[in-house]
Amino acid sequence: MSTAPHEAPSPSLELERIASSGALGERGYLDPSARLSLVASVSPPGAAAAGAHGSSSSGSGPHAETSAASSQTSQRRTGPRQEEKKGPASMSAAASPEDDVSKPPAAAERGNSQPPKRSRGVRERILNFTPSWFSVSMGTGGVHILLLLLGDVWAPYSSDYTTSPHASNTAALTLPTRILRWFALPVLLVNICIFTTFIAAFTSRYIMFPAVLPLTLKHPQKSVFIGTLPMALLTIVSTVSQIGTRAFDLGLWPTLLAVSLWFLAVVLSLACAVVIPYMMMIHQRHLLEGTTASLLLPVVPPITAAATGAGLVEILTRSHPSLAFTVLTISYICNGVGLMLALMILVLYFQRLLLFHQPAREVIISVFLPLGPCGQGAEALLHLGQASLYLFPTISTLPGSGVPQLSFPVGQALYGAGLIGALHLVGLGCWFMFLAVAIVIREQSQGKLPFSLGWWAATFPLASLLIGIGRCAMVLDSLTLRIIFTILCGAYGVIYFSVAIPTARGFITGHLLVAPCLADLPLDPLRKYRDPREDYDEAKA
Numbered sequence: 001m002s003t004a005p006h007e008a009p010s011p012s013l014e015l016e017r018i019a020s021s022g023a024l025g026e027r028g029y030l031d032p033s034a035r036l037s038l039v040a041s042v043s044p045p046g047a048a049a050a051g052a053h054g055s056s057s058s059g060s061g062p063h064a065e066t067s068a069a070s071s072q073t074s075q076r077r078t079g080p081r082q083e084e085k086k087g088p089a090s091m092s093a094a095a096s097p098e099d100d101v102s103k104p105p106a107a108a109e110r111g112n113s114q115p116p117k118r119s120r121g122v123r124e125r126i127l128n129f130t131p132s133w134f135s136v137s138m139g140t141g142g143v144h145i146l147l148l149l150l151g152d153v154w155a156p157y158s159s160d161y162t163t164s165p166h167a168s169n170t171a172a173l174t175l176p177t178r179i180l181r182w183f184a185l186p187v188l189l190v191n192i193c194i195f196t197t198f199i200a201a202f203t204s205r206y207i208m209f210p211a212v213l214p215l216t217l218k219h220p221q222k223s224v225f226i227g228t229l230p231m232a233l234l235t236i237v238s239t240v241s242q243i244g245t246r247a248f249d250l251g252l253w254p255t256l257l258a259v260s261l262w263f264l265a266v267v268l269s270l271a272c273a274v275v276i277p278y279m280m281m282i283h284q285r286h287l288l289e290g291t292t293a294s295l296l297l298p299v300v301p302p303i304t305a306a307a308t309g310a311g312l313v314e315i316l317t318r319s320h321p322s323l324a325f326t327v328l329t330i331s332y333i334c335n336g337v338g339l340m341l342a343l344m345i346l347v348l349y350f351q352r353l354l355l356f357h358q359p360a361r362e363v364i365i366s367v368f369l370p371l372g373p374c375g376q377g378a379e380a381l382l383h384l385g386q387a388s389l390y391l392f393p394t395i396s397t398l399p400g401s402g403v404p405q406l407s408f409p410v411g412q413a414l415y416g417a418g419l420i421g422a423l424h425l426v427g428l429g430c431w432f433m434f435l436a437v438a439i440v441i442r443e444q445s446q447g448k449l450p451f452s453l454g455w456w457a458a459t460f461p462l463a464s465l466l467i468g469i470g471r472c473a474m475v476l477d478s479l480t481l482r483i484i485f486t487i488l489c490g491a492y493g494v495i496y497f498s499v500a501i502p503t504a505r506g507f508i509t510g511h512l513l514v515a516p517c518l519a520d521l522p523l524d525p526l527r528k529y530r531d532p533r534e535d536y537d538e539a540k541a
Contacts, residue, residue, distance in 0.1 A: 141235020
């Protein structure tokens with residue numbers, strides 16, 4: 001049964017009708033349904049008639065699409081209120097690990113399995129740039145850190161670090177050590193470019209779309225990845241000082257520059273360790289069955305800051321002992337904040353594994369994250385103790401230092417405690433590594449795992465554990481640990497390239513640029529940059 005075509009109303013009358021119906025938003029923007037209705041009203045008569053005929057005969061056309069868009073808009077607006085009324089069911093949904101980066105916002109909102117939408121244009125890419133992208137810089141930073149450490153591990157052993165490769169004595173370096181440091185330099189430059197690009201996109205996102213910032217902080221999964229920003233910066237800080245002052249003997253200015261950036265990273269790390277857990281407790285909903293090891297991400301940055309600070313203290317001991325003592329003190333405090341919180345979270349995570357088994361398939365790679373605090377904690381304790389062994393006798397004899405009680409036995413005590421703690425944490429990290437490998441192999445045997453940005457969880461945590469193993473190998477002068485460290489470094493290189501190649505492809509195509517937290521926005525943030533006729537064309541498609 002067909003209906004007679006009707007004359008489309010004029011645009012001015014249609015605008016008055018929309019304004020009187022309350023479809024205008026708080027800032028004067030039209031709702032998506034109102035925009036489609038306005039576009040339909042100013043369309044040619046033939047198109048309007050065809051749309052009306054199609055709507056009455058087959059339930060499709062502009063009017064049906066407008067009502068569907070209107071129902072989706074009303075459902076999105078009423079979603080948060082309905083979620084508050086639901087109780088435990090909604091809590092488990094909010095804490096479910098299925099909201100991983102591999103699931104696009106549309107699929108997360110409607111519960112289907114659509115392929116992720118490709119981000120188009122610079123603005124849309126910036127809007128969908130999430131903090132989890134800094135894990136790419138972290139994984140790349142692990143490469144140049146391990147290259148430097150691999151040269152130090154196989155360098156001639158010396159009990160006095162001031163005459164070993166720890167000091168800026170390039171003449172004592174072997175040929176393999178020199179070659180590895182030349183390989184580390186271009187990787188560092190690439191990582192600096194990656195970090196600079198990401199920090200520009202990260203800053204532009206919240207300047208252009210300020211409404212996204214509270215959504216990111218309140219999102220149960222994406223908020224924890226803010227901790228990857230200071231950790232990515234710390235990987236660069238560590239290598240800048242080591243390469244500039246030690247490898248190429250450029251003087252102390254690279255180390256002093258690194259110290260300035262290190263203080264900035266410490267502030268960011270402590271802010272993440274305080275603000276993100278606060279948001280978890282106050283504004284987010286979590287259940288034990290939805291808990292993953294990603295809870296470690298906000299508290300690991302202080303541990304990484306402590307491990308990086310130990311390397312700075314090592315270089316500053318002879319030239320700036322007072323500054324080195326300040327960095328050492330702050331590093332111990334940061335390690336206490338991060339390591340204690342991480343151990344508490346590991347207990348919670350172990351309980352979750354016992355009661356509810358392994359995490360969901362979409363976030364199964366997160367089982368590697370516990371390696372991070374174990375490895376970084378071991379490196380921080382042992383390296384800080386080693387630095388204290390030589391700094392304390394120097395600082396205690398300085399006139400007017402105020403710390404004459406820091407005699408040589410105090411440094412020995414910290415060194416011994418650091419060695420014991422480092423060996424314990426390395427052992428715990430190896431246990432988590434074997435567990436993670438077994439879980440991933442079992443899951444892979446049941447079907448190919450879908451690639452997502454979360455796969456970078458297998459890079460920097462593994463590099464952190466290798467750093468701890470390498471430091472123990474140097475201090476104990478253990479050939480066995482050196483061999484294990486070298487083999488695992490080769491495995492890390494394979495893992496890095498197997499993750500970096502599909503990530504680069506997904507970044508170029510835009511398939512990995514997905515922000516699940518945007519599903520909570522009442523309107524499209526890009527609406528003011530679009531022509532209403534584009535929305536009409538997309539609705540028709």
